[in-house]
Amino acid sequence: xxxxxxxxxxxxxxxxxxxxxxxxxxxxxxxxxxxxxxxxxxxxxxxxxxxxxxxxxxxxxxxxxxxxxxxxxxxxxxxxxxxxxxxxxxxxxxxxxxxxxxxxxxxxxxxxxxxxxxxxxxxxxxxxxxxxxxxxxxxxxxxxxxxxxxxxxxxxxxxxxxxxxxxxxxxxxxxxxxxxxxxxxxxxxxxxxxxxxxxxxxxxxxxxxxxxxxxxxxxxxxxxxxxxxxxxxxxxxxxxxxxxxxxxxxxxxxxxxxxxxxxxxxxxxxxxxxxxxxxxxxxxxxxxxxxxxxxxxxxxxxxxxxxxxxxxxxxxxxxxxxxxxxxxxxxxxxxxxxxxxxxxxxxxxxxxxxxxxxxxxxxx
Amino acid sequence: xxxxxxxxxxxxxxxxxxxxxxxxxxxxxxxxxxxxxxxxxxxxxxxxxxxxxxxxxxxxxxxxxxxxxxxxxxxxxxxxxxxxxxxxxxxxxxxxxxxxxxxxxxxxxxxxxxxxxxxxxxxxxxxxxxxxxxxxxxxxxxxxxxxxxxxxxxxxxxxxxxxxxxxxxxxxxxxxxxxxxxxxxxxxxxxxxxxxxxxxxxxxxxxxxxxxxxxxxxxxxxxxxxxxxxxxxxxxxxxxxxxxxxxxxxxxxxxxxxxxxxxxxxxxxxxxxxxxxxxxxxxxxxxxxxxxxxxxxxxxxxxxxxxxxxxxxxxxxxxxxxxx
Numbered sequence: 001x002x003x004x005x006x007x008x009x010x011x012x013x014x015x016x017x018x019x020x021x022x023x024x025x026x027x028x029x030x031x032x033x034x035x036x037x038x039x040x041x042x043x044x045x046x047x048x049x050x051x052x053x054x055x056x057x058x059x060x061x062x063x064x065x066x067x068x069x070x071x072x073x074x075x076x077x078x079x080x081x082x083x084x085x086x087x088x089x090x091x092x093x094x095x096x097x098x099x100x101x102x103x104x105x106x107x108x109x110x111x112x113x114x115x116x117x118x119x120x121x122x123x124x125x126x127x128x129x130x131x132x133x134x135x136x137x138x139x140x141x142x143x144x145x146x147x148x149x150x151x152x153x154x155x156x157x158x159x160x161x162x163x164x165x166x167x168x169x170x171x172x173x174x175x176x177x178x179x180x181x182x183x184x185x186x187x188x189x190x191x192x193x194x195x196x197x198x199x200x201x202x203x204x205x206x207x208x209x210x211x212x213x214x215x216x217x218x219x220x221x222x223x224x225x226x227x228x229x230x231x232x233x234x235x236x237x238x239x240x241x242x243x244x245x246x247x248x249x250x251x252x253x254x255x256x257x258x259x260x261x262x263x264x265x266x267x268x269x270x271x272x273x274x275x276x277x278x279x280x281x282x283x284x285x286x287x288x289x290x291x292x293x294x295x296x297x298x299x300x301x302x303x304x305x306x307x308x309x310x311x312x313x314x315x316x317x318x319x320x321x322x323x324x325x326x327x328x329x330x331x332x333x334x335x336x337x338x339x340x341x342x343x344x345x346x347x348x349x350x351x352x353x354x355x356x357x358x359x360x361x362x363x364x
Numbered sequence: 365x366x367x368x369x370x371x372x373x374x375x376x377x378x379x380x381x382x383x384x385x386x387x388x389x390x391x392x393x394x395x396x397x398x399x400x401x402x403x404x405x406x407x408x409x410x411x412x413x414x415x416x417x418x419x420x421x422x423x424x425x426x427x428x429x430x431x432x433x434x435x436x437x438x439x440x441x442x443x444x445x446x447x448x449x450x451x452x453x454x455x456x457x458x459x460x461x462x463x464x465x466x467x468x469x470x471x472x473x474x475x476x477x478x479x480x481x482x483x484x485x486x487x488x489x490x491x492x493x494x495x496x497x498x499x500x501x502x503x504x505x506x507x508x509x510x511x512x513x514x515x516x517x518x519x520x521x522x523x524x525x526x527x528x529x530x531x532x533x534x535x536x537x538x539x540x541x542x543x544x545x546x547x548x549x550x551x552x553x554x555x556x557x558x559x560x561x562x563x564x565x566x567x568x569x570x571x572x573x574x575x576x577x578x579x580x581x582x583x584x585x586x587x588x589x590x591x592x593x594x595x596x597x598x599x600x601x602x603x604x605x606x607x608x609x610x611x612x613x614x615x616x617x618x619x620x621x622x623x624x625x626x627x628x629x630x631x632x633x634x635x636x637x638x639x640x641x642x643x644x645x646x647x648x649x650x651x652x653x654x655x656x657x658x659x660x661x662x663x664x665x666x667x668x669x670x671x672x673x674x675x676x677x678x679x680x681x682x683x684x685x686x687x688x
Contacts, residue, residue, distance in 0.1 A: 201375075202382035204671075207663040209629055210644055211387060214656065217394045217648065294510045298630050301512060302645070321516055321634075328520055335513045343508035 024356075028279070031355040038351025044344040052161035056080050059154035061124035062097065063104055066116030073097050075104075076119060123151035125158035126309045134327035144329045146319045155311035156333050162312050163341060166227055166296045167289040173231025175285055178238025179274065185239070186246025187269050196239065203236045212295070216304045223306045226299065230292050237284050245277035279356035286349030290342045297338050313337050365686075369676060376668045380661070381436075387660045388432050391653050398448050398651040399424055422448060422653075435657065445654035454658045457643060462662075464534055465632070465639035468555065469624040472562035473617065479567045481613075484574025488609075489601055491579060500572075507568035512630045515561045519634070522557060530554050533636045558635045562628075566620060573616065577609040611682045614674055621670025 022030065032038050051058055062076040075097040081087045096102045105122065108114045123141070129149030137144040143152040185196035212229055219225040249255060250273065258268045299305035300314025301321075308315060313334040320330030399418035400411075419425050423434070438445060444454035483503070487496040523531040530536060536550050581587065582605055590600050628641030636642075640659055647655030679685045 198379075198382070201379050202386070205379050205664045205667050206383050206386065207660055207667070210656075210660050210663065211390065213629070213645075213648055214387065214390045214394065218390055290508075297510065298512055301630060302633065317513070317516060324516075324520055324524060328524070331516050331520060335509075335517055338513055339505075339509050342510065343505065346504075346508055 024279075028352075028355045032351060035351045035355060037347050038354070041344050041347025041351060044340060045348060048160060048164060048341065048344065051157055052164045055158055055161055057119055059121035059123065059125065059151075059157040060119045061103075061105065061122065061127050063108070063116035063118050066104065066108055066114065068096070068104070068108055068114050068116075069112075121151065121154045121157060123154040125155045125311045126150060127154075134323055134330075136327070136329050143333050144327065146316070146327070146330055147323055152316065152330055152333055155316055156313070156337060159311040159313050159316065159334075160337070162223065162306060162310065163293050163296065163337075166223070166230070166306075167293040167341070167345070169227040170230035170234065170292040170296075171285050171288045173228060174235040174288060175238055175281070177231070178235035179242050179281065181235070182239035182242025183246050183269050183274055183277070186243035187250050187265070187273065189247075193243070196243070200236045200239055203233070206233075208233050209295070209298075212299070213302075213304055216299070221299075221304055221307055223310070226296060226305055230295060234288055234291065237288065238281055241280050241284050242274075242277055245280060246273060249273045249276055279352075283349050283353045283356070286345050286352055290345035290349070293338065293341050293345070297334075313341075365676075365679060369672070372672050372675070376672065379668065380664060383664045384436070384657070384661060385432065388435065388657060389428065391656055392428055392431075394651065396651065397424070398422065398653060401651055402448070439661070444658045447655055448652040449650050449655075454654045457655065458640070458658055458662055461638060461640045461643045464637055465628055465641065468559055468562055468637070468639070469621070469628075471555075471559055472566070472624060473620060475559065476563045476566040476570060476620075477613070479563070480570035481574055481610075483567070484571040484609075485578060485601065485606065487571065487575040488578030488582065491575075496575075500575075503568040503571055506564055509565075511561045511565060512634060514564065515557070515631055515634045518557050518561065529556055531557050531635055534638055558631060558637055561631055561635075562624060570613065570616060574609055574613065577612050578605060581605045581608045611678065614677045614681055617670065617674040617677070621667060621674075 032042075056062075056076045056079065057064060060076050062079070063073070064076045065072065065074045067073075071094065073094050075093045078091050078093055081091060092098075096107070097104065104116070108116050121142070127150060129145065132141070132145050132149040134147055135141060135145045135149075141151050141153070143156065146152055146155070181196050181199075185193040212233055215229045215232075216225065219229065246269075255268060255273055258272045263272070296305055297312065297314035297317065300312040301318045303318070305314055306312050317331060317334040317338070320327070320332075320334065323330060397415070397419070399415045399422060402414075402418060423431055426434075435445070442455070444458060446452065447454050447457060483499060487499060490496055519531045522528050530553055534551070534554055535547075536542075536554075539547060539550055542550060578601075582601075587600060587604055590604050591597075595604070628639055629645050630641075631637070632639045632642040633645055640662060644656060644659035646652070647659065
């Protein structure tokens with residue numbers, strides 16, 4: 001009779017299919033992992049995200065956790081939680097630490113049995129010191145201080161989430177507009193296509209940087225407005241790629257099949273076709289994030305970006321420029337940060353193109 | 365070809381109307397009133413009266429569409445209006461600023477190509493050799509440095525620390541007293557750093573582009589044929605392959621021009637360069653609407669012209685491309 005074979009668990013169909021066919025994105029990820037420069041980009045990106053997500057652990061004037069007059073306080077950890085709506089009812093900052101005038105650095109006295117765990121950089125980004133202006137790097141201030149005595153390293157760290165957020169939110173807005181406009185133009189063709197193409201052409205000829213400056217005068221230059229304006233003026237590249245992809249895809253059999261089954265136009269476009277047009281668009285988005293960070297720093301430099309006292313890489317660079325002879329040390333950290341951020345996104349973008357372009361990957 | 369060019373120019377006019385309408389509406393939506401800005405004196409009553417007069421003088425009291433139509437009408441007659449700041453004709457201001465910007469832009473395109481083509485060719489020929497790898501990495505890094513960052517770093521090292529080159533403005537203070545040779549030297553010295561900042565990123569991009577196209581072209585059959593019949597390698601590369609890598613490079617010109625013009629604001633402000641970008645920036649700070657409109661228009665026109673020129677050159681260089 002049938003001998004019991006080696007013990008093989010019979011996997012159900014879904015897991016079997018998943019094992020045999022990792023899918024387009026699964027394959028892309030496998031190739032990405034073997035892409036050295038792509039992985040360097042990803043590692044740099046992870047490092048920046050780490051700084052951005054855990055900013056209070058890296059720099060701030062409040063201790064992460066401390067014992068003050070016999071009680072435990074955790075202001076630096078609790079305060080960021082308050083950005084979540086309603087969180088202030090659950091956890092609140094305990095008393096003396098709540099007051100802006102309270103200086104934990106002076107109050108915490110180890111001789112009285114207090115102790116504290118400080119962030120890596122124990123200075124606040126907006127903590128001024130009239131006696132320590134434009135000081136060169138020292139042990140206390142690793143990257144020196146700026147024109148009002150603020151710690152440059154702390155400001156650099158606190159500018160990181162701003163830069164990343166602007167890059168990604170601006171490109172998120174651009175992606176939504178670009179995908180929708182490009183997909184509809186490419187799929188519907190005809191008048192919609194002509195209309196969208198004309199608008200794209202107008203946007204290409206608009207002197208983008210000029211118009212961004214004007215738009216930031218119209219809308220107050222808050223961080224959200226900077227993101228919105230940057231997003232509104234950088235969707236054309238995404239729209240053009242999406243449009244080209246959709247024109248290729250709309251003639252495919254599966255699009256026809258979906259139409260024959262009576263699927264609505266939005267369903268065909270957004271559910272069936274768009275996911276297949278996403279790969280080349282993703283590459284454009286990665287480069288776009290680099291571009292947005294690049295432009296925002298330029299705007300901050302001109303004083304049109306995110307407003308002071310909020311630290312941004314561009315505004316720190318500007319401070320360095322204004323004090324070029326007295327304190328040249330200030331220009332280097334923001335230069336390096338902008339360079340690394342742009343380089344990271346370029347590396348990721350190039351790697352994404354390499355791993356998702358079927359013409360380049362061959363049989364791999 | 366001529367028909368194509370005419371059609372493109374006509375479409376270009378339609379595009380320009382779109383651009384100017386957007387910009388005009390945006391500029392006029394800026395909160396704050398240039399008339400009030402200029403008439404701020406001690407006596408509030410006097411201020412209000414002056415603002416009223418200025419508003420009438422600037423035609424700010426008329427509705428938006430009327431002002432747009434009158435602006436287009438003046439434009440069609442070549443009248444750019446008068447500056448809100450000093451009452452001088454905007455046309456003259458633009459003309460004065462055109463040469464510094466355009467000379468840097470042209471120079472940067474030419475120098476960029478002159479540097480990028482040989483680098484890309486050597487990289488492509490010695491594909492994966494040490495020069496290819498080393499210069500590839502260096503240029504890739506350079507491409508990630510924003511031009512204003514490079515400008516600040518270069519000004520600090522070359523301009524301040526080593527005191528080698530001037531970095532403020534177009535000429536030195538004693539320019540008028542210099543001999544012709546001295547004048548030329550002075551201009552070149554002032555233009556060196558800003559030209560470099562305009563150029564290096566496109567060298568990085570274009571050399572990669574040349575390398576890529578060359579590698580593709582070198583795989584073609586006609587190259588194998590040329591090699592098989594014993595043509596010397598340098599002739600194969602320079603005569604057979606290079607000509608075909610040059611054609612796609614021409615399309616890059618079209619996208620380069622807008623980037624150069626639009627990217628000029630920060631660099632011109634940093635270098636105090638009296639160009640279009642800085643004119644616009646000064647205009648924006650003073651809420652000088654006619655100057656802002658005119659600079660936007662000029663840069664759109666130059667962009668359109670750049671794209672059209674690239675497309676036409678493309679057809680001239682490549683007989684396979686025909687616009688009929």
